[in-house]
Amino acid sequence: MPLIKSISGIRGTIGGKTGENLTPVDVVKFAAAYGTWLKRKLNKGNLKIVIGRDARISGQMISDLVSSTLQGVGIDVIDLGLSTTPTVEIMVPYLSAAGGIIITASHNPKQWNALKLLNSKGEFISDQEGKELLTIAENEDFDFVEVDKLGCYEKEENAIELHIDKILQLSLVDVESIQKAQFKIVVDAVNSTGGISVVPLLKKLGVEVIEMYCTPTGDFPHNPEPLEVNLDDIMKRVPSEKANLGIVVDPDVDRLAFICEDGSMFGEEYTLVAVADYVLSETPSTTVSNLSSSRALHDIAKKYNQEYQASAVGEVNVVSKMKEIHALIGGEGNGGIIYPELHYGRDSLVGIALFLSYLSKKKASVKELRNLYPTYFMGKKKIDLSPEINTDLILKKLEDQYKNEDIKTYDGLKIDFSNSWVHLRKSNTEPIIRIYTEAYTQQEADQLADRFIEEIKKIS
Incomplete structure (x- = not known):
């Protein structure tokens, strides 16, 4: 499986080739980039980072690599050990840390793992911050420290409590x-x-x-x-x-x-x-x-x-x-x-x-309690397009076609109808448009998705 680098972190399957899977080399590279980016951004010494992990099999190995790398960049590490994503998020500001790393691939199967990156508020880093970090990683422009300036390591065992x-x-x-x-x-x-x-x-x-x-x-x-x-x-x-x-x-x-x-x-x-x-x-x-x-x-x-x-x-x-x-x-x-x-x-x-x-x-x-709420049904489909097709142009044509409806264009194209909606989002990595729909019945939701698949085919 491919190594997925995004503004919020790095994700991939364990084992395989460097740069193509989540290998120890990739973990060290990305942890070093995060530590280097934080030091440059905050421009002060004595930084500390909170780390924690879910229970997946590769978690301890990844945690050890992350911890040692951050220490090598001169950052102190507070290790929560087995923890949860929200617990790490809460502990970052509680411990006055500069940031946090959550070692988890969330809902992905056990062969996956990932590093999720937090700022000093315990919130995920922004799009611009992620881009800055990725540049450091790609250029391998790391700030490792000399032996007397290595970071310290400590455990915090009461975070969930x-x-x-x-x-x-x-x-x-x-x-x-x-x-x-x-x-x-x-x-x-x-x-x-x-x-x-x-x-x-x-x-x-x-x-x-x-x-x-x-x-x-x-x-x-x-x-x-x-x-x-x-x-x-x-x-x-x-x-x-x-x-x-x-x-x-x-x-x-x-x-x-x-x-x-x-x-x-x-x-x-x-x-x-x-x-x-x-x-x-x-x-x-x-x-x-x-x-x-x-x-x-x-x-x-x-x-x-x-x-x-x-x-x-x-x-x-x-x-x-x-x-x-x-x-x-x-x-x-x-x-x-x-x-x-x-x-x-x-x-x-x-x-x-x-x-x-x-x-x-x-x-x-x-x-x-559930019966108190209206029942909607959702559909999720996608359409594969040839690489030469301009997906932005397709969405713009659909926007013009449905300009009299309630539309939103700040994340793909969402069209709200009186009894249903459709949300079209292009993939950033492949020629695909993902189609999300909602209606009062599953049949209506699926039919709405199929309708837009046909409309996209006609436009393209």
Whole structure:
């Protein structure tokens, strides 16, 4: 598989050839570039970086390489060890660090790993910062230090506990109400760090926990992306245990999915919808998700006479828009909850606490809660084009063709119709246009995607 270098980090499969896969050489090169970039940007000594990893098999090896390389650049390392993406994000400002590196390939299978890069706020670095870093890596323009200036190394073993304590102190997390509800919950942590974060959180909330795949061995028992097609085991286990619900997280605990008491999916798009429903019922606020997320969040905002805005796709873009309009809740339709009172990052742990607070106060079942929301269906397709075709020109022609509709052009082309929408995004690396649709039925969503595939073919 190819080595994927982007503004937010480096990702690839373990083993193989340097420059084509995620090899030790590539890890060292990129970690050195990040350390060098930070030193030049901040122009001061005694910098420290927080690192943490999910439980995937290659994680310790990658962590050791990253740690040693940063020390070689003259940066002190604070190692959280097994951790979660949101925990690392919280610990960067808490420890007054200059940045952070999360060693995780998120929902990708076990042969993948990656470095995700944070700034001093514990947020993902910007597009421009990523480009500066990539230039340093490509030119191998590193600032390694002499022996007397090598960085130090220390471990921090209480980060997840601190993260949980911060959540329990949030004003909208009703610990007493959750404890009184006496929930029984099945947890699928895909043998990663959800087992050492989700489970302790639930136990502090007085929940009876039934653990599935909660030992952080990194040996994923199924495809770790929390989609219905991968969750047959827990969808059967929840009703068989007569549990109130099931909770599923991905390996680094920034994506969250729920299973209803009858074993059906709550729907990954509706994780954010339900949490936003609770937050807006208590604190009026604008809301944000990205252009490819469900219209259901817009409906929730409208219910409370609040404004909804859509950002370009990507967590860093959602965060930027949330800051711009002072949104108190936002996120992505893949089950990513961003709650700024805690921090600006997708966080399954705070999502769980807010969801259970709402559920306990509503005194409803998970299925009853889901039935309160409008049902939309999404389609995801793509069209391959020949390399000589100008994809920008195709999108411009479609923009002109649908100029009388509600259109947005800051991330590809999104066209909002009265009962559906289509979002067209070109790939940055290959001649492909990805097509996302949403409508009231799956058939309508798929037909809308097929319609635009035919329109693109005619134009090209």
